[in-house]
Amino acid sequence: MTTITVAEPAPIAATLRELSYAEAIREALRQEMRRDPRVFLVGEDIGVYGGAFGVTGDLVHEFGKERVRDTPISEEVIVGLAIGAAITGMRPVAEIQFSDFVTLAMEQLVNQAAKMRFMFGGKIAVPMVVRLPGGSGTGAAAQHSQSLEAWFAHVPGLKVVLPATPYDAKGLLIAAIRDPNPVMVFEHKLLYRTKGHVPEELYIEPIGKAVVRRAGRDLSIITYSVMVGRALEAAEQLAAEGIEVEVVDVRTLRPLDEATIVDSVRRTGRALVVHEAVRTGGFGGEIVARIVESDAFDLLDAPIRRLAGRETPIPYNRTLERSVVPQVEDIVAAARALVRE
Incomplete structure (x- = not known):
């Protein structure tokens, strides 16, 4: 019998409180900065202003401007500073104000940060x-609303993390700070105000491990980030129709937990x-290809389907914006159709 993990991983400590996603990130930063003097923050307006989305909050008042460093409006400066500090023994956490602007630092991330450990023989x-609100x-329109995670998942040497819950936002960020490699942490802007149980104690969620958020027998929805919540809502609606959906939260794209995905599809x-x-x-x-290349392919009862954003820049108009990104009703319709094939 295959053992599966459902919903949140069990916390390692008994203390549970409800925090927002943003508060969980801030707590992770605070606890790691208290624990390790090498950890420092760098980014635009992250000091007294507290960050564009208020995530860094009041950290500058506890740790001072040396460890919560405001920078010029230059993503090249932010990432270059972080790389230089990291290779000399520090543990920088860089914030790119909107993930879209990381494009200005692609050379440093793709050709420098990702390659250095390999090129210097370890x-x-x-x-x-690198924290990336996206x-x-x-x-926020076309230049401030993109989802660019696949670009970085293509690059060996970079790790790519997309927490979907406050619990994971804290645990995966702590794991990222302690990792010896450059880690890209994509934080969906709509998740910052969502709330969930978060232990006060320090804990780590492993990078490279997916989790089954909901068990089901009829269909596996494989997803990450903000779509996890939408998939779970869709699964509840489908359950009322007698369709039991399993929801797999990938959590990290590189490394990818292929085993959990394939096990779900087998079931x-x-x-x-x-x-x-x-x-x-x-x-x-890539997820589809991994399933096709696995032994789960022979167990499929229907073709694998993808539901993704439309091939267009994100519109400013709210109604149009909503129409180009999968919503709960779109997931319900796609899942219902797939089960009936």
Whole structure:
């Protein structure tokens, strides 16, 4: 019998409170900065202003401007500073105000941070974190609403993490800070105000381990980030129709937990891959390929389907914005159709 993990991983300590996603990130930063003097923050307006989304909050008042460093409006400066600090023994956590602007630092991330450990034969490490608020839903239009995670998942040497819950936002960020490699942490902007149980104690969620959020027998929905909540809501609606959906939260794209994904598809015989990023070149294609290349392919009762963002920049108009990104009703319709094939 295959053992599966359902919903949140069991906390390692008894103390549970409800925090928002943003508060969980801030607590992770605070606890790691208290624990390790090498950890420091760098980014635009992260000090007294507290960050564009208020995530860094009042940390500057506890740790001072040396460890909560405001920078010029230059993503190249932010990432370059982080790389230099990391290879000399520090543990920088860089914030890119909107993930879209990381495009200005692609050379440093892809050609420098990702390659250094390999090119120096493992003699140096690059223990840095890049926090990336991303995604649509806030009316921020085409240049401030993209989902670019697949770009970085393509690069060996970078780790890519997308927490979907406050619990994971804290546990995965702590794991990222302690990792000896550069880790890209994508935080969906719509998740910052969502709330969930978060232990006060320090804990780590492993990078590279997916989790089954809901068990089911008829269909596996494989997803991550903001789409996890939408998939769970869709699963509840489908349950009322007698369709039991299993929801797999991938959590990290690189490394990818292929085993959990494949095990789920083996059980259900159907797979729907859902993400906000556009379909072409989206990470969903990689997930589909992994399933096809596995022994689960022979157990499929229907073709694997993808549900993704439309092939267009994100519109400013709220109604149009909503229409180009999968919503709960879209997931319900796609899942219902797949089960009936």
